[in-house]
Amino acid sequence: xxxxxxxxxxxxxxxxxxxxxxxxxxxxxxxxxxxxxxxxxxxxxxxxxxxxxxxxxxxxxxxxxxxxxxxxxxxxxxxxxxxxxxxxxxxxxxxxxxxxxxxxxxxxxxxxxxxxxxxxxxxxxxxxxxxxxxxxxxxxxxxxxxxxxxxxxxxxxxxxxxxxxxxxxxxxxxxxxxxxxxxxxxxxxxxxxxxxxxxxxxxxxxxxxxxxxxxxxxxxxxxxxxxxxxxxxxxxxx
Numbered sequence: 001x002x003x004x005x006x007x008x009x010x011x012x013x014x015x016x017x018x019x020x021x022x023x024x025x026x027x028x029x030x031x032x033x034x035x036x037x038x039x040x041x042x043x044x045x046x047x048x049x050x051x052x053x054x055x056x057x058x059x060x061x062x063x064x065x066x067x068x069x070x071x072x073x074x075x076x077x078x079x080x081x082x083x084x085x086x087x088x089x090x091x092x093x094x095x096x097x098x099x100x101x102x103x104x105x106x107x108x109x110x111x112x113x114x115x116x117x118x119x120x121x122x123x124x125x126x127x128x129x130x131x132x133x134x135x136x137x138x139x140x141x142x143x144x145x146x147x148x149x150x151x152x153x154x155x156x157x158x159x160x161x162x163x164x165x166x167x168x169x170x171x172x173x174x175x176x177x178x179x180x181x182x183x184x185x186x187x188x189x190x191x192x193x194x195x196x197x198x199x200x201x202x203x204x205x206x207x208x209x210x211x212x213x214x215x216x217x218x219x220x221x222x223x224x225x226x227x228x229x230x231x232x233x234x235x236x237x238x
Contacts, residue, residue: 008169008190017194017232018217019171021072022050024206026059032208033063035217038194038232041094043072044084049205050198060088068232070094070115078106085112094140104135113137113234117173120156126165136168137234140196143174158187169193169233176200178212181219193233 021041023029032040042052042060060069071090073081075097085093093107094115108114116136118129120143129139143156155175164170171193176184177200184195201216203209 008167016188016192017171018220019070019194019196020201020208020213021070021173021196021198022048022202022206023208024050024052024055026056028207029059029063031210032213033067035210035213036064037067037217039068039070039092039196041070041072041196041198042088042090044076045072045074045096047074057088060090068092072096075099078103081107082110101131101135104132108135108137115140115171117142119143120160120174122157124160129166129168133166133168138193139166139168139170140173141170142196158183161187161189161192164189164191166191171196173198178216181216184220 017038019039019041020032020037021043023032023040023042029040040063042055043050044053045051046053063069069088069090070092071081071084071088072094073084073096081093084090090112092113092115094117095104095107096117099116104114104116114136115138116132117140120141132139141156141161143154158172161170169191172184172187173196176195176197197216199205201208201212
């Protein structure tokens with residue numbers, strides 16, 4: 001198994017990414033875009049309360065160039081994923097189901113950047129994740145969800161990542177809330193590329209609370225001042 005100690009430098013706050021997921025409402029999307037997150041997630045899963053399947057493609061295509069939109073899918077088929085990406089001009093997909101390394105590789109070979117969400121329980125089977133090496137660009141580690149796909153709004157034990165052994169960067173997700181800035185800074189380890197936030201910043205599913213986001217992002221950017229102009233690692237290598 002590859003060891004990250006020789007492949008990842010110590011992460012810098014100026015390069016840490018913020019992804020705001022579960023966006024659905026055009027006005028709210030425009031408001032959140034003004035805060036300049038690097039990544040904004042749109043869920044194309046009909047069972048999700050944040051389902052964006054009816055969103056006008058122009059809402060996504062009109063985002064500022066420094067925001068990278070991410071299309072989120074759950075066990076969807078290849079052709080439908082490609083169709084959605086073409087219609088909305090997504091260049092990044094996040095797979096939140098049991099997608100195989102072969103499926104991930106096929107999407108990546110089509111020119112897409114691929115994030116793979118992984119549910120974390122009380123331990124992590126690193127060997128099973130090693131099979132995604134070369135198939136995905138980044139993992140997104142979330143708390144395990146026993147009954148449905150998607151986040152739980154609760155954290156897993158971030159200390160499980162203290163000795164991260166893989167060569168694939170990751171984002172922290174699951175239960176990150178407005179009061180977690182210090183915890184995020186303390187959790188930064190080689191391999192960590194950023195954070196994914198969603199439900200704990202909402203006034204209702206799919207509608208982000210601007211006051212909570214502003215306070216959180218301003219606090220985090222005391223350490224992360226250069227995010228809007230930073231270039232993601234996957235764009236540096238293409």
